[in-house]
Amino acid sequence: MEYAEQKIEEHRITSQPFYLPQGDEVVIARAAYRNRLPLLLKGPTGCGKSRFMQYLAWELARPLITVSCHDDLSTGDLVGRFLIKGGEAVWVDGPLTLAVKAGAICYLDEVVEARKDTTVVIHPLADDRRELPIEKLGELLLAPPEFMLAVSYNPGYQSVLKDLKQSTRQRFVALEFRYPAAAVEEEIVQTEAGVDRELAHTLVKLAAMTRNLKDAGLTEGASTRLLIHAGRLMTDGIPPRQACQVAITEPLTDDHEMLAALDEMVRSLF
Amino acid sequence: MDADAISERLRRITAPDVLNEWELEEQAATVAALPEPLQDEVLRHYQAIWPVSHGLAALFLHHLPQALTCLAPEQLGDWTKAALAAYEQHGLRGADLFLAETEKNFLCRLRGESALPFAAALPRLRPYVHALAGPLHDLDLAPATSAATDTATLFLPREIGLFKEERQNFLLYKLLASLLWAQVASGTYRWAPAPTADLIQEVAARYGSRPDEGLPALIAYFRLFPQPALAEELFVLTETVRLLALLQRELPGLMRDAAALFPLLLAQRPPFPEASDQASVMEQLKRHLIGETKVGDANNPAPPALAAAGELLLPLARAGTTPADTAHAAARLYEIIAALPGPYQATPPLPCAISFRPAEALAVRTRRQHEEKTRFITALAALLPSAASPETGETGEDRPPPAARHQEADTALLLPGLAETEIPRPTVLLGQGLETVTIDNQSLALPPELQRLGQRIAADLGQVPPEYVAAAAGLAGSSYHPHASSPITEEIVIPPTPLTYDEWDFRRNGFRKDWCLLHEKEILPTKGTFIETVSRKHRGLLLRLRRQFEMMRPGERFVRRQRDGNDLDLDAIIEALADTQAGQAPSDRLFVRLRRDQRQIAVVFLVDMSSSTEGWVSTAIKESLFLMCESLAVLGDTYAVYGFSGMRRLRSELYHVKHLDEPYNDLVKAKIAAIAPQEYTRMGPPLRHITRLLTASDAKARLIVTLSDGKPEDYDDYKGEYAIEDTRHALIEAKNLGIHPFCITIDQQAHDYIAHMYGEVNYIVIDDVRSLPNRMPEIYRTLTG
Ligand SMILES: Nc1ncnc2c1ncn2[C@@H]1O[C@H](COP(=O)(O)OP(=O)(O)O)[C@@H](O)[C@H]1O
Numbered sequence A: 001m002e003y004a005e006q007k008i009e010e011h012r013i014t015s016q017p018f019y020l021p022q023g024d025e026v027v028i029a030r031a032a033y034r035n036r037l038p039l040l041l042k043g044p045t046g047c048g049k050s051r052f053m054q055y056l057a058w059e060l061a062r063p064l065i066t067v068s069c070h071d072d073l074s075t076g077d078l079v080g081r082f083l084i085k086g087g088e089a090v091w092v093d094g095p096l097t098l099a100v101k102a103g104a105i106c107y108l109d110e111v112v113e114a115r116k117d118t119t120v121v122i123h124p125l126a127d128d129r130r131e132l133p134i135e136k137l138g139e140l141l142l143a144p145p146e147f148m149l150a151v152s153y154n155p156g157y158q159s160v161l162k163d164l165k166q167s168t169r170q171r172f173v174a175l176e177f178r179y180p181a182a183a184v185e186e187e188i189v190q191t192e193a194g195v196d197r198e199l200a201h202t203l204v205k206l207a208a209m210t211r212n213l214k215d216a217g218l219t220e221g222a223s224t225r226l227l228i229h230a231g232r233l234m235t236d237g238i239p240p241r242q243a244c245q246v247a248i249t250e251p252l253t254d255d256h257e258m259l260a261a262l263d264e265m266v267r268s269l270f
Numbered sequence B: 001m002d003a004d005a006i007s008e009r010l011r012r013i014t015a016p017d018v019l020n021e022w023e024l025e026e027q028a029a030t031v032a033a034l035p036e037p038l039q040d041e042v043l044r045h046y047q048a049i050w051p052v053s054h055g056l057a058a059l060f061l062h063h064l065p066q067a068l069t070c071l072a073p074e075q076l077g078d079w080t081k082a083a084l085a086a087y088e089q090h091g092l093r094g095a096d097l098f099l100a101e102t103e104k105n106f107l108c109r110l111r112g113e114s115a116l117p118f119a120a121a122l123p124r125l126r127p128y129v130h131a132l133a134g135p136l137h138d139l140d141l142a143p144a145t146s147a148a149t150d151t152a153t154l155f156l157p158r159e160i161g162l163f164k165e166e167r168q169n170f171l172l173y174k175l176l177a178s179l180l181w182a183q184v185a186s187g188t189y190r191w192a193p194a195p196t197a198d199l200i201q202e203v204a205a206r207y208g209s210r211p212d213e214g215l216p217a218l219i220a221y222f223r224l225f226p227q228p229a230l231a232e233e234l235f236v237l238t239e240t241v242r243l244l245a246l247l248q249r250e251l252p253g254l255m256r257d258a259a260a261l262f263p264l265l266l267a268q269r270p271p272f273p274e275a276s277d278q279a280s281v282m283e284q285l286k287r288h289l290i291g292e293t294k295v296g297d298a299n300n301p302a303p304p305a306l307a308a309a310g311e312l313l314l315p316l317a318r319a320g321t322t323p324a325d326t327a328h329a330a331a332r333l334y335e336i337i338a339a340l341p342g343p344y345q346a347t348p349p350l351p352c353a354i355s356f357r358p359a360e361a362l363a364v365r366t367r368r369q370h371e372e373k374t375r376f377i378t379a380l381a382a383l384l385p386s387a388a389s390p391e392t393g394e395t396g397e398d399r400p401p402p403a404a405r406h407q408e409a410d411t412a413l414l415l416p417g418l419a420e421t422e423i424p425r426p427t428v429l430l431g432q433g434l435e436t437v438t439i440d441n442q443s444l445a446l447p448p449e450l451q452r453l454g455q456r457i458a459a460d461l462g463q464v465p466p467e468y469v470a471a472a473a474g475l476a477g478s479s480y481h482p483h484a485s486s487p488i489t490e491e492i493v494i495p496p497t498p499l500t501y502d503e504w505d506f507r508r509n510g511f512r513k514d515w516c517l518l519h520e521k522e523i524l525p526t527k528g529t530f531i532e533t534v535s536r537k538h539r540g541l542l543l544r545l546r547r548q549f550e551m552m553r554p555g556e557r558f559v560r561r562q563r564d565g566n567d568l569d570l571d572a573i574i575e576a577l578a579d580t581q582a583g584q585a586p587s588d589r590l591f592v593r594l595r596r597d598q599r600q601i602a603v604v605f606l607v608d609m610s611s612s613t614e615g616w617v618s619t620a621i622k623e624s625l626f627l628m629c630e631s632l633a634v635l636g637d638t639y640a641v642y643g644f645s646g647m648r649r650l651r652s653e654l655y656h657v658k659h660l661d662e663p664y665n666d667l668v669k670a671k672i673a674a675i676a677p678q679e680y681t682r683m684g685p686p687l688r689h690i691t692r693l694l695t696a697s698d699a700k701a702r703l704i705v706t707l708s709d710g711k712p713e714d715y716d717d718y719k720g721e722y723a724i725e726d727t728r729h730a731l732i733e734a735k736n737l738g739i740h741p742f743c744i745t746i747d748q749q750a751h752d753y754i755a756h757m758y759g760e761v762n763y764i765v766i767d768d769v770r771s772l773p774n775r776m777p778e779i780y781r782t783l784t785g
C-alpha cells in the first residue's frame, strides 16, 4: 500500500502547467468531471491535448496517470498482474487500477492504437456503472467520484483498420481540439519556446501555410509542437531557416518535391 | 574502406549473380581510389543501377573517376539519375555516350548555360503557391510569355535563364509567383471606382476625357489619360512598388534572397542613351525598383522630376495601402512625366515585373461570382427546411407506370419550379463569422465547405450579399415540379439485363425508386505496348513498390498465450506460476505459436472513365492502376477494378477490368491498358453496385477507392448539389454497411465538395497528376497499414 501511495504521488502535478484555452474546453471538462462523465479528446497530434489534461489535473488537484497505447498493450498491462517477489506472488496494480483506487485521472493517449480486445476493459468504467472488474483477483472495483477517465485519438488520415468503435465512442463527452487560433498559438509559441513576438508570428504563419497543404501533398500540417521545437532551436542559436528545416519541414514529409516546396516557404518567411 | 571490404560489398550487391573476379577487382579498385566520404554514396548508386542493368552499373563506375574531375560531389545523385534516364531513352549505348561526355551533357545544364523551364520549376512552385494562397484563392499555374494573372491562374514565363545558377533562376520564378499572389490577395483587379469618384472626376476634367463604363475599371482608367500606355506603365510600376513592399513585410526572407538578384539584373540592363527625357525618367524609376542607388552625379545631376517621383512612390511602401492609392500616385506621376519633353518611348519591362490582364480578370471574376452565387444559394437552400409544398403530389412521380417510364426525359424532374409567392418564407440571417445561419430565430451551424465558400464571397464582395440568402430561402421554400412538356430527346434502348438502382433526391429527402439502370460491360483488351512502356518507365518505382509491399506482407509472427504451439511462452509461464502461488487457477495458455496473419482486406478500385479524364489524366490513372496491381500482387490482398461512365440515368455503365476473385494476369493488364475515357460521371449507381458486391465479401476490412478527376456529373440534371448529395448518400449507405469509401482525386477544386461527400478524412487531393503513380500505392499503404 505504501508503495502504491508513493507511486501515486509521482503523478501529482504540483505547479500550474501553462495552458491557453482554445475555447470552452476547460469549462466543459469541469462540468464533465462534476457529473462523472469520461472525456474523449479528438484532434491532430501536437495541438495541446496532453497539455490540456495536465492542466485539468492540476486544476482538479488530481493525480494524472497517462498511458500511451500501442498494439501490444494487453488488459494485464492496464489492470495489473501477479509478479513473483521473494518466492511469493504479489499482485501489482496496473495504471488503470491505480488510478481508480487513488481517484486519479487516467488518460489513455492514442487509444485507437490499442487492440480492440484491450479497449473493452474501459467500457464498464466509461458508462454509469463506473466499475473495473479485476478478474484475477475476483474483485470489482467501484470508481470513487474523484476518478476520471479520458482518452485521446486523432481522427485524421489513418488506417481503416484503426477506427474507434461506436460502442466505445458513444460513452464519452467529446472535445474537439484544433490548432489554436493564430493569436493564441503565437502566445503559446512565444511562451513555450522563448522566442519574441515577431518570430512567433512568423512561425505561426509558416504553420498556416503548411496546413493549407493538408490532403494536397501533406498528410497533416505542422503542429504547435513542431513550431515550439523550431522556436527552441532558434533560441539556442540555430539559424532560423535551418531550425525550421530540421524541426518542421523534415519531420512533416519524406517526399523530395514537397520538401523542396516547404523549404521555399521557409526561405520566403525567414 | 579498403579494397577488400569494397569487394565484399560489391559481391553482396550483385548477388546472386557473380561478377568475374577480375571485373570485381577492377571495380573495387575504382571505388577504393575515391575519397572515403564518397565511397558509400557511390556504392549506393551502384546498387540502385545494378538491378536496372548490369552493364550500366559497370559503365557507371568506369566513367566515374573522369566525371568526378568536373562534378561536384553533391551532383552525383543527379548525375546518376540522368544516366538512368539516358539509359531508359537511348539504351546502353546512349547511356555510355552520356557518361563519357559528362562535361558536355550534364554539367553545362546545371551551370546555367541553358534556362530553367517552367515545367522544372512547377513541382516546387505549385505547393508553394497553394500554401501561400490558402483556401481563399484557388490559384493555378500556367506558362505564358510574361508574368501576369487573371486571378484564377498565375501565368509565369515559359523559362527563365537570366542567371547562371538554377537556384537564382528559380528564385526569380518564386518572386514572380509571390508578386502575382500578392496582386490577387491585395485586390488590384477589384479596384473599381464609381465614375463619380473624386479621382476619376479630377483626371477626366484635367484631360477632358470621359470614363467609359463599358470597360473593365483599370482599362477605363488608363483611357482617361491622353497616353493610356504611359498611364498603364506608371500604374504597373507604382503597383509593383506597393506589392514589393507588401512582400517585404509578409515574406522578408524572399525579399532578402531576391535582393541579391537585383544587382545582377541591373548589370544586365542595357543603357538607353538616346532616350527622351520622359523615357529616361521612366527608365531611372525602373532601375530604382531593382536597387539602383546612383542617381546622377556632379556632371549629370538627377532631374528634379525623378526626385519628385521618388517622393510620390515612397508612401506606397507603407502597410495598409490599397490599389486606390496606386491609382492616385499613378495619376500624379503621369502629370510629372508628361510635363517633360517627349516623346514617350516604352523601355523594356523589368524581368521581375508583372503585366496586367484586366479584361481577363474581369471575365474570371464575373464567372466566379456567378458560380459561387449559384453554389452558395443551392447549398444554403439545401440546409434550410423546405416549406411544405402543395405542388408535390406524389402520384406516379417517383415510380412512373411502366408504360410511361421510358418516355420521360431525364432532365424533367430536376428543374426548380417558379417560386410560389404565397408560400411563407422563413427569415434567414447569416451570422457574422459565417459560421451560423439563423432561420426564424433558430441558429444552425453552417458546414465548413459552405463557410469557406461564404468567406470567399465575402473576400470578393465585402460581404455575402443579402439577396443570396434571400434567394436561398426562396429556393428552399419553393417546390420542384416536373416539366410536363419536356420533349423526348433520346431514344432509349434497353439492353438485356441491366440492374436497377435507386437514386437519392436531397430536395425531397427520399429515394427515387429504381431510378437508374446500370449496365455491366466488358472492356476489350488491347494488345498495345502500354504495359511494356509503363514497366520500363517506372522500373525503379516498381522495384521499390514491390519491396515496400513485400514488407507489408503479413509475415510470420509469434502469437503469445496459445493453448499449444511451437514454443513455451515464458511470460505466460511466469504469470501462471505467480497465479498458482497466489492460489489462483493458472491459465493454460502457455505457448507461443508461429502464425501467418491474414490481412483480410477486400478493396474495389472504381475508376472514373468520364470524358474529362481524356489525355494526361487517363494515362496517369492507368499507370497508377497497373503499379497498384503489381504491388497488390506481392501483397496478396483481394481486390477488384472497375471503370464507370455512361450517359443519363438509364445508361449508367460499369466496365469490368478485374473481379474480386479473379486472378491478376495478362488479360487484366491488357484491359487496364484499354481503359479509355467514355462519357459522363454518374457516381450513384456504380457506388451502390460495388457496395452490394462488397457486402457479399467476408473480409474484415472492405474498401472502395474511387479515382476521379472531378465532381459527379451527368448529361442530364445530375450535377451540382443534386449529384453531390446522391453520391454522398450512396457513400453513407456503404459506410452503414461497414464499407470504407476513400477518394483519390486530382480536382484542385475538390476541397469544396469532396469532404462533404466522403467525410473529412476520407479523401486526398493529388496536386500534380503526374505524381499519381507514385502516390497511389503509398496512399493504399497508409490506408491499410
Ligand atoms: N493550448 C495550449 N496551451 C499551452 N501550450 C500548448 C497548447 N497547445 C499546445 N501547446 C504546446 O504544444 C505542445 C504539444 O502539445 P501536446 O499537448 O503534447 O499535444 P497532443 O497531446 O495533442 O499531441 C505542448 O507541449 C505545449 O508546449
Ligand SMILES: [Mg+2]
Pocket (backbone or CB within 6 Å): A046, A049, A050, A109
Ligand atoms: Mg499527446
